[in-house]
Amino acid sequence: MNATTRFNASPSNTSTLSRRAFVGIGGAAAASMLAGCSGSTSGGSGSKSMTFLNDSDVQDNPFGKAVEAFQKKSGITVEVQPVPSDYDTKFRTVLSGGKPPDLIKINDDYVKGMSATGALLDLNTYIKRDKLDTSHYPQELYDFPKQADGKHTAWVIAHSPRLIYYNVDAFKEAGLELPPTTWSSEGWTWDDFRSTAQKLTIKGKRFGGLIYLDTGFEQTFAINNGSPTGIFAGDGSSFTLSEPKAAEAIQWATDLTCKYHVQPAWGDLQSTNADLQLFTQGKLAMMFSQFSTLPYLAENVKDFTFDVAPPPAGPADQKTESSVITYAIPTKAENPDAAWELLKFLTSQEGGKFFVEGNMWLSMDDRALQYLSKPPAHVELFAEAVKHSTLPNQTNNTLGARQIYRPMLDDVYNCNKTAEQVLQTAKPRVDQSLKQQG
Template sequence: MRRLKKWLGLGLSATLLTFLLAACSGDESSTESKNGKVNLNFWVFGSAGYDVLVEEYMKDNPDVNIKVNFTEMGDLHNNLFTSIAAGSGAPDLTMIEVSQVSKFLDAKDSFYNLYEYGAKDVQENYLDWVWNNAQTPDGEFMIGLPTDIGPTTMYYRTDVFEEAGLPTDPEEVAALAATWDDYHELAKTIKDKTGKNIVDGPELLFNALRDQSPEQYFNEKDELIIEDSPYVKEAYDYTTNLIQEGLVGQNGLWSPEWGAAMAEGSYGTLLAPSWMVANIKANAPDAGGKWSVTTMPEGAGNWGGSFIAIPKESKHPKEAYEFIEWLTTPEQQLKSFSNNGLFPSAPSVYTQDAFTGFTDDYFNDLPTANIFAKAAESVKPVYMGKHYPIVNAELVTALTNVAVNKADPQKEWEEAIKRIEAQLERQ
C-alpha cells in the first residue's frame, strides 16, 4: 500500500485522494443483479474493438453482463493505480499496456494470479516472449493474458527511394538495409540524392535499436543498468551520430508536424510497429502506393501490446477469467486483427488462411500480415522494469535536445542520467 501511494504522488491530500477514489468507483463495483446475472466491469483503452466481441460473448453466455468502459491509456493506468492503492474502485477486468506491466506486477497482491484459474493450460497458445512479460521472474505469478503485440518493421516511401535511384521492392530494400551500418549508408545516399532525411525524428530510430537489445533499462532486480550494460548507450550514440550528420529530422512523435511529414513524404523510412499502419493511413490517406513495408535491419523488436488482468476487488474472478480466456484465444485474436488491426500474440493465427492471405492495397497489395508475423517470431525477450516510463521519458528529452537544440550528446546523456537517478530515489 505504501509503495502504491508513492506512485500516486505524495502531494495528494487525503481529501483529494478520497474524492478521486470515489469518482473512480462510482457504481462500477462488481455485483450480482436482481435477475441473477454476473456483472463485470471492463476497463479498455485504445481502439481494440472489444465492445463487439463482448456483445458476442454475452449472447453466448446470457448469465454474464459485461460493461465496457473506454478511456485514454494514461488515464486508465492512473485510475487503476489510484483504485488499487485504496482498495476501492477497481474494475473486474482491465487492460494493462506492456510497458506498465512490471509496475503492476510489483503490486501483484492487488490482482488475482491467473495461474490459479487455469492460465497454464493456455500458455502454449502464445509467443514465449509475450507470455514472459506478464509473469514474475520466478514464473509463479501471472497477472494477465496477452492480447495484441507490436512487432517492429521498416516502413518506407517508394517515391523517395525512386528519387534516390534505389530499388523499391521489399526484398531488395531489406537487403539494402540488412545491418545498421547498411542503414547508415542508406541514410547518406538518400540525403545526398534527395536532400531528405532517413527518418523524421530521433525517437523511433532510438526505439528500433533499443528494442532489439537483450537488455534495456533495468535488470530483473529493477536495478538501473544503462551505465553498465552497453546496449542502450549504443542505441543512443548511433541515433545522435546520425542527428549530428544531418540525417534525422526534428519532429516530435505524434506532433502535427510529424503527421504532416508522413503525408508529404519528406523522409525515407519509418521504423515502427505493426499498429502504425492505422496512423500512416490516417495521416496520409492519399499516399496509398507510396508507402511500403519490409523487415528492419538486424531483426525486430516489440513496441506495444497489452494484457488483461483481474484486480482482487472483483467478486467474480472465475467468470472474469473465463471471459478473458475466451477473448484472447487465437480465434478471437484473428477477429481483432481482421476488424481492428490488432496484431495477434498467438502464433497459430499466422498460419490461418484468413491471415496468410491478407493483403493491403494501401501498401501495394503486400502480404503485410506475413511481414509482421516474421518480425514477431524474431523478437527476443527483454525485461522492461516497473520504472521504464521514467527512464524512457528522460532519454527522449535528451535526444530531442540534441536534434532540436543542437545540444552536446554526451552532456545530454549525463544530464538525463542525473534526472533519472533523482526520480528513482523518490520512488
C-alpha cells in the same frame, strides 16, 4: 512501451504515456455500455456481468466487435468504462479502492510494481484449472507478465511489432534496390540504412529516414548494437541504457539528424502525427513504426505505394520490439471468473481474428495471423517479427525512470549534447528511482 492517443481514424492501442510511441484509438469522453445478453450480477463462476476499465471507448472498432462477440457467446454482459484522459490517475485510484472494476487496462510498465503491492490477481489458478493451451502464443510475450516468484499477474491480449515503413516509389525514383522482403540483414545493415537514407533525401523536399521518434527504438537498437540488456538490467535494478553499446545506439539514431541531415529535426516532430503526415505526404521516405500505424497509412497514402521491411541489422543482432497490450484482474475484483473468460476469448483465435482483420494489433494466437491482409505487399513480416522479439526488462518503477531520462534525451535529439553525456548524467537519478515503488 505503450503510447499516446494520436488520431481518431485508426483503431489501435490507447495508453496515454508517450508522445513518441504508440498510435492509439480515438477515445470517447463518456462511458459506454456494450449491451449483450443480460444476467445476474453475482460474483464468482456464476457471474453474468462484469465491469471493464479501459483507456478509451471501444465502440465501433475491432476491440468493441470482439467484446460484442464474447457477450453473445458467453451470455456475460460487459460494461466498458472508458477513461480517455488521465487514465493513469484513474487507474491507480480505482485499483487502490475497495471495489475496483473486474478487469483493467494496465500499462506494461506498471505490471512489476503493481504486482509487488499484491493488487493484481495471480492468474495461474485459472491457467492450470482450464489446462490452457498456450502453444500458439509467442512465448516471450506470454511470459512477459510473469513475476520472479512465478505469479502470472497480468495478461497480454495482443501486440504491435515495429518495422520500417518505406515509400516504394521513392526508392524506384532514386534507382535504389528495395529493402529485403524476408527477415534478412543482407544489404540491410545500419550502414546500408544510413546510406539509403542519404540517397533518398532531397533537401527541402524529402527526408530519407526517421528512427528516433518511436520510443521502441531505444530497446531495439541498443540490443542490436550489442547491449546485453537494453534499457534496464535483467533484474530491473539499474539503468543500462547509459552503458557504451546502448548509448552508441542512441547516438547513431540521433546522428541521422545532427550529422547526416537525413532525418527530420526533433523540434519539427513534436506536433501530433507529424511523422505520419510527413510520410503520407511523400516528405519522408522511411520510418520505424508499429503495426498499428497501418490503418492510418492505408487510408491516407494516396500518391504512392508503401511497403514494410525489417529494421536494419545492427552490429550484433536484428531484433525489434512489440508494444504489448496488457490487462489485469484486480485482487479485489468482484467478478474475476467473468473477467478471466473475457481474457481467454480475446487471446483465442476467434477473438484475435477481430484485431488482425481490423489491423489493430496482432493476435496472441498465431492461428489468427492468417487473416493479415495487404497492403502492404509484405505485411507477413509483422508476423515474422514475433520470432525476432526483444522486450525491455521490467522494473518496480519504469514510469518514474522514464520521466527522468526521456526529457533529458531532448538535449541529445536537439544536437546539444552527446548521448553518452546525457545518459551518464541521468544514470544516478534513474538508478535511485528504480529502488522506489512505481
